[in-house]
Amino acid sequence: MKIEQIYTGCLAQGAYYIVSEGEAAIIDPLREIKPYTDRLTKDGVALKYIFETHFHADFVSGHLDLSKATGAPIVYGPTAQPAFDSTVATDGQVFNIGKVTITALHTPGHTMESTTYLLKDESGKDVAIFSGDTLFLGDVGRPDLAQKAASMTQEDLAGMLYDSLTQKIMPLADDVTVYPAHGAGSACGKNMQKETVDTLGNQKRTNYALNQPDKASFIQAVTEGLSAPPGYFGMNVAMNKLGYESFDAVMAKGKTALSPNAFESAAEETGALILDTRNSGAFSQGFIPNSINIGLKGDFAPWVGAMIVDVKQPLLLVVEDDTIEEAITRLSRVGFDNVIGYLDGGFEAWKKEGKETDTVDRITAADFAARINEQSTIIDVRKDGEYAAEHVDGAYHRPLALINEWIKDINPEEHFFVHCAGGYRSMIAASILQARGYRNFSEVDGGYNAIAKTEVPKTDFVCQTKVLK
The missing domain is CATH 3.40.250.10 (Rhodanese-like domain)
Known part of the structure; x- marks a missing residue:
């Protein structure tokens, strides 16, 4: 038996490739299937099943193209209703791959169809769970993404998630390996660890969600502090469910x-x-x-x-x-x-061709340090945690993800500075600002990483409610 995690860093996403006795299964494949078909050919194995842990919101899966290329059936958990041919498993249904088995454990909560796949070895011993977005390392799946489709509140779904975890996953042995669908950086959770593989026993000890004293505490813990999901999530769910x-x-x-x-x-x-x-x-x-x-x-x-x-x-x-x-x-x-x-x-x-071009006023951190004064407007587009850890004294916190909300508060007649951590996100902001007619700003090359090396006054978190006008 071979288990391989195929991790894609920019999406913080893990797909899984399992082989036993000339047969293979792939769990949560990415959109482009050539890496998988090449792997199957190289290993000389046949793809028997494509398992989907749920209808993903943050990426489009490769299940349809992979099934068409290999003839392998697509397997979903109970209650899934895809608009294409697939196998909708019953809770506890067993699938054979060579000499190992995979059991579908229905674990609703993140979504209604969410399913954890339990891998057992040749002797029938529990080896690993492929937990999708039900259980992450350090976190659990957010329960607010499927509430409209399920006609339930996020608290209702969080309660279902608690039941799924306590009844289906927590009773498993501590030495079972946890293979989640995502790691740190994914918007599908809020507190994920940087590791991508762990034992269930360690998660029982360290995962805040698994250490709540009761159901009510769990619901409160997993629903508080959730940021709004990215707008494209719903459209990705539709593509995964309806086809593409x-x-x-x-x-x-x-x-x-x-x-x-x-x-x-x-x-x-x-x-x-x-x-x-x-x-x-x-x-x-x-x-x-x-x-x-x-x-x-x-x-x-x-x-x-x-x-x-x-x-x-x-x-x-x-x-x-x-x-x-x-x-x-x-x-x-x-x-x-x-x-x-x-x-x-x-x-x-x-x-x-001599066509019209534009530029951004990008300045160095040293220039920034020389030009700012007590009246300077500084916009920090980093995330909450980054800003809270340390920021330029007096800087406004305006996360890039919320630019459509705060851009209207900018006074087009008043100059301001904009920065992120290293320059990647602030240039996104700069390009959007200029596309919408704002030219009264300077973007800081190197961002806060470079600013921190200057003598610019800095401070830890201070709640700011001032407006930009």
């Missing part, structure tokens, strides 16, 4: 190379958003007006989902070198399938 265009078709359409003139015409005729995936430094020095910068070398796909939201939005890409396939792949993982082409020759080709 094949990955190969998405790739073929997106790889349409457009000359600068054709690119410009496409933007005007289709209303496509121009997504520039170059690094923040290159973008700041020159870009196509009104384009949005989300660098490919970073948490690209999650930030695209958070900033653009509508997965059906037509996209035109500006990429560096030979990264077009990577960009399309990573967009497709979160359901952004409507890439209609990319700029052939990149931004350099656009400049050579």
